[in-house]
Amino acid sequence: MALGLERERLGKIGYADGVSVVSNYYPPCPERDVTVGTSRHSDPAFLTVLLQDGMGGLQALLGGRWVDVPPVAGALVINVGDLLELVSNARLRSVEHRVVANRSRDTARVSVAAFCNVDLGCENSRSGRLYGPIAELTSAGGDPPRYRSITVAEFLAHNDGKGLDGRPPSTTSACPPPLCNLVMQSIAFHFPWHISPHQH
Ligand SMILES: O=C(O)CCC(=O)C(=O)O
Ligand SMILES: [Fe+2]
DSSP: OTTSOOTTHHHHTTTTSEEEEEEEEEOOOTTGGGOEEEEEEOOSSSEEEEEEOTTOOEEEEETTEEEEOOOOTTOOEEEEOHHHHHHTTTSSOOOOEEEEOOOOSSOOEEEEEEEEEOOTTSHHHHTTOEEOSOHHHHSTTSOOOSSOOEEHHHHHHHHHHHOGGGOOHHHHHHSOOOSOOOOEEOOOEEEESSOOTTOO
């Protein structure tokens, strides 16, 4: 609605038909200056709703500088993801972020991220449906489209090809692994809002 769109406009394109939940566990790190928590990335989703505990470590890239996103008790962090940037024609920008290694000596950090996305498991995402700048934002009086429309399959292939830190996998794998990469992610389970009887 802040984009001047009707209330259900993003719902109609399925911005939250599929939600993946990932929990991240960052144990205390003995060699934190040479360790990455979560490497620099933007989220390949429409929106991320993130719950972080009180440990801190999340940073966003703003104006070329890494800025702490301090935990606020009772608050959720909302990230604009790449697909929202695409459909909003860059009126909303996805934010690059990272998590530095846990600096505590004895306490782990835990975060839980819920990614609002198209339903990647359903026919919609395989059907070749196109996602691009929303027409109302690019038609007469609006900005010209900044992006071409792409299918979900193309978007996912692009994302997979980027690799960690936005570098292609071939470059990434040529880099030495971090000395101790201690972050553990739970199995990401992907579930559509509407689970049909044959899906688990
Ligand atoms: O652990 C965090 O605070 C953020 C993790 C993250 O960026 C992600 O799971 O996409
Ligand atoms: Fe993220």
